[in-house]
Amino acid sequence: MTKKKAFVPLIMDVAVPVGSYYLFKDGLGMSTLAALGWSSVVPAVRTGWSVVKDRTVNGLAALILFVNVVGLLLSFVAGDPRLMLVKDSGVSSVVGIGILVSVAMGRPIMTAVAKPWLVKGDERREAAWRRLQSGSEDFRRAERVFSVVWGVVLLGECVVRIVGAYTLPVDTMVWLGTVIMIVAMAGGFLVSGALAAGPMAAMLAAEVCDKRAEGEKCSVSAAPEAPLAAVAE
Structure with missing residues (x-):
C-alpha cells in the first residue's frame, strides 16, 4: 500500500464531505440546509456501499453522515x-x-x-x-x-x-x-x-x-x- 492510498479512506470519509460543505455554503452561496444535504451524499453512498459490499458499516462515513443529519436538525434552531x-x-x-x-x-x-x-x-x-x-x-x-x-x-x-x-x-x-x-x-x-x-x-x-x-x-x-x-x- 502506497502512502497516498493509505490516506484515501480518511480523505473520502472526512475531508471530502467536510470540504464540500464549506464549498457549497461559502463558495457557492448555498443555504446551510442545502450545503449539509449535498455534502451528505458521499458519506451516505460510502456507508451504504460498505453495508452492501462488505456487510459492515463504514464507521467514519456513518459518523459524518450522522453529524450532518444532526446539523440539519439543529439548523432549524x-x-x-x-x-x-x-x-x-x-x-x-x-x-x-x-x-x-x-x-x-x-x-x-x-x-x-x-x-x-x-x-x-x-x-x-x-x-x-x-x-x-x-x-x-x-x-x-x-x-x-x-x-x-x-x-x-x-x-x-x-x-x-x-x-x-x-x-x-x-x-x-x-x-x-x-x-x-x-x-x-x-x-x-x-x-x-x-x-x-x-x-x-x-x-x-x-x-x-x-x-x-x-x-x-x-x-x-x-x-x-x-x-x-x-x-x-
Whole structure:
C-alpha cells in the first residue's frame, strides 16, 4: 500500500464531505440546509456501499453522515442567542458520543484516523499493524485509549461551551468558544499522543524490526509524522 492510498479512506470519509460543505455554503452561496444535504451524499453512498459490499458499516462515513443529519436538525434552531451558541456544541457532542460508542462496540473509530499517520503507506508497517492488531492486547488497548481520549475531549469541549453559553456574556462566548475548541484540540493531540499514538508507533517499529530480514539493519523510526509527531514525543 502506497502512502497516498493509505490516506484515501480518511480523505473520502472526512475531508471530502467536510470540504464540500464549506464549498457549497461559502463558495457557492448555498443555504446551510442545502450545503449539509449535498455534502451528505458521499458519506451516505460510502456507508451504504460498505453495508452492501462488505456487510459492515463504514464507521467514519456513518459518523459524518450522522453529524450532518444532526446539523440539519439543529439548523432549524433560531431565536435565543445563547441557544444558538449551544447549537455550535451539538456537533462536538455527537462526534464524541459516536467515538465512545465505537469503543464500547469493540471497533474504535479513531483508529482510521491514526493508522495512516503511523503506517505511512509502508508495507512493512502495514503488515506489522495487522499482526499487532490480531495478537497484541497492549496494541489494541492503545487503540481504544486513543479513541477514548478524543471522545472525552470532544464531550468535554461541548460541556464547557454549554456552561459558558449560559454563564458568560454572549459577546464573550462568541470569541471564547473558538479558544475553547483550540485548547481542546491541542490537549487531545498531547494526551492521545502520550498515552496511545506514541506507544503504538513504538510497538510498530519494534514489530517491524523483529520481522526484518537476517542481517538487515533496523532503522525504522518509532515517531509518527505530523500532526501526530509532536504528541508522540
